[in-house]
Amino acid sequence: MELKDQLTSISGSLGHLLPELILLAALVIVLVLGLILKKNKQAILHAISFIALLLAFFVTIQNWPQQPHSLFGGMMRLDDFSSFFKLLFFTGGFLTIIISPRKEERAAPEYAILILAIVLGSCLLAMSMNFVMVLLSLELISLSSYVLAGFAFDRKSAEGSLKYFLFGTVATACMIYGMSLIYGLSGTLDFSSNQFIEALMDNHSELLVVASFLIIAGLLFKISAVPFHLWAPDVYESAPTAVVAFLSVVPKLAGFAILIKIVLSLNLFGQSMITWGTVVAVISLLSILVGNLSALVQTNPKRMLAYSSIAQSGFLLIGLATISMEGIHFSMFYSVIFLLMNFLVFATLKQFENSISIESINNFSGLGRNSFLLAFSLLIGLIALTGLPPTAGFTAKLLLFTSLWSAYQDSQSIILIILFIVGLVNTVVALFYYLKIPYLLFLKVPATGAAPLKTSYSGNLLHLILVVMLIYLFLAPSGLMGWINQITFVL
Numbered sequence: 001m002e003l004k005d006q007l008t009s010i011s012g013s014l015g016h017l018l019p020e021l022i023l024l025a026a027l028v029i030v031l032v033l034g035l036i037l038k039k040n041k042q043a044i045l046h047a048i049s050f051i052a053l054l055l056a057f058f059v060t061i062q063n064w065p066q067q068p069h070s071l072f073g074g075m076m077r078l079d080d081f082s083s084f085f086k087l088l089f090f091t092g093g094f095l096t097i098i099i100s101p102r103k104e105e106r107a108a109p110e111y112a113i114l115i116l117a118i119v120l121g122s123c124l125l126a127m128s129m130n131f132v133m134v135l136l137s138l139e140l141i142s143l144s145s146y147v148l149a150g151f152a153f154d155r156k157s158a159e160g161s162l163k164y165f166l167f168g169t170v171a172t173a174c175m176i177y178g179m180s181l182i183y184g185l186s187g188t189l190d191f192s193s194n195q196f197i198e199a200l201m202d203n204h205s206e207l208l209v210v211a212s213f214l215i216i217a218g219l220l221f222k223i224s225a226v227p228f229h230l231w232a233p234d235v236y237e238s239a240p241t242a243v244v245a246f247l248s249v250v251p252k253l254a255g256f257a258i259l260i261k262i263v264l265s266l267n268l269f270g271q272s273m274i275t276w277g278t279v280v281a282v283i284s285l286l287s288i289l290v291g292n293l294s295a296l297v298q299t300n301p302k303r304m305l306a307y308s309s310i311a312q313s314g315f316l317l318i319g320l321a322t323i324s325m326e327g328i329h330f331s332m333f334y335s336v337i338f339l340l341m342n343f344l345v346f347a348t349l350k351q352f353e354n355s356i357s358i359e360s361i362n363n364f365s366g367l368g369r370n371s372f373l374l375a376f377s378l379l380i381g382l383i384a385l386t387g388l389p390p391t392a393g394f395t396a397k398l399l400l401f402t403s404l405w406s407a408y409q410d411s412q413s414i415i416l417i418i419l420f421i422v423g424l425v426n427t428v429v430a431l432f433y434y435l436k437i438p439y440l441l442f443l444k445v446p447a448t449g450a451a452p453l454k455t456s457y458s459g460n461l462l463h464l465i466l467v468v469m470l471i472y473l474f475l476a477p478s479g480l481m482g483w484i485n486q487i488t489f490v491l
Helices: 003-014 018-036 041-062 080-099 110-127 131-148 155-186 194-201 206-222 232-238 241-247 250-266 276-295 301-321 325-353 372-386 392-411 414-434 436-443 457-475 478-485
Strands: 069-071 076-078
Touching: 018 041, 018 110, 041 080, 041 110, 076 080, 076 110, 080 110, 080 241, 080 250, 080 325, 080 457, 110 131, 110 250, 131 155, 131 206, 131 241, 131 250, 155 194, 155 206, 155 232, 194 250, 206 250, 232 241, 232 301, 241 250, 241 301, 241 325, 250 276, 250 301, 250 325, 276 301, 276 414, 301 325, 301 392, 301 414, 325 372, 325 392, 325 457, 325 478, 372 392, 372 414, 372 436, 372 457, 392 414, 392 457, 414 436
Parallel strands: none
Antiparallel strands: 069 076
């Protein structure tokens, strides 16, 4: 291809990246204004970031791709699958801006820049079709996440950030080594190309197995699935609550989106020497078990939610374990609900944090009497995470178990029925730790001299919107599910 044709291809590709260009422009503006502004810096930079994320959200909807577009010579692909996840990333970004504090001048402008950088990296990762692009996108997300995790500016936060960095560095090194082996075996880094598929179909060496698992290991770290979950409890406990809400959703869903692509690619249309459905089912099973059983003994609410998030990663993987379009669609539905209920829980925790210490679950004793609306919002969020009606968490888990049962009937795989039973049992187990906080909120006597909780109209409005959405999607899930069913995903 001549230079002129290459430049034409690049300029044509840029036209399809308008949401990402908006984020990039906002990032530069925030950086420059952060150096110039002296007063109300944090509020102004948050407002710019929020507007950019909201604008990118609506631009994505306005320019919804009717057919896939290959970008930059096949490095990325814009389709309805990647656009769906981009909407989730933008939503996670502006919800984080809403619940973030605006009076910590020491956090400006780096805080807003890191949020925008992670959302930008997540968008690029969801569109990636080449291992080089996967690595670059992941590093943009990871490096920004390591710094953001330390934004409490204390010793514990620095320790959590360092652990996150060290674990992440090892996971990235494993993934790079796996990618290099795959390149040596296939002769290409484009994991959707015919050359890649044909080369791996003809190769039955143990080296392919090692390479595949090294790549998957790096992605499992990003979604905090077992056995690559050890960083999560320390980071969740030590990082600011708004940051934890963001890191628990956006990077996780970005990792999940690219994991779907790579697992389906390595599956080689069912001709792989590795039974990837079984592998994903085992990881899902272990994540659910370890996450829920570890959460049972936690006394710190954020640490408890860290193990809960590990279990939620296991539920996300159930749809992928079926290696079917139906299962993937149900996991995408679960992704939407996961975003809503996670942000509801962390947003309410952030409100409680403004008035009390949340170092221990016992600190919530009797606070439901001081602020019923705030306590009720937290109750709905925890019920949704458990998977109980009348919330969409129940609908999401019901759909996942439906796809799992259908996959078992088709394949008669013993691991799928074990995952089905363990998943159901663990939904009951989750009750014992998710409902600890509501029990203390409403049924325990408040501490003597407990001060009224500080709430805000904007915070209460956000909680109300999220609660209504979770209940509405329980009563009428067909609209969202019908839209997701129209998304066609082809490698």
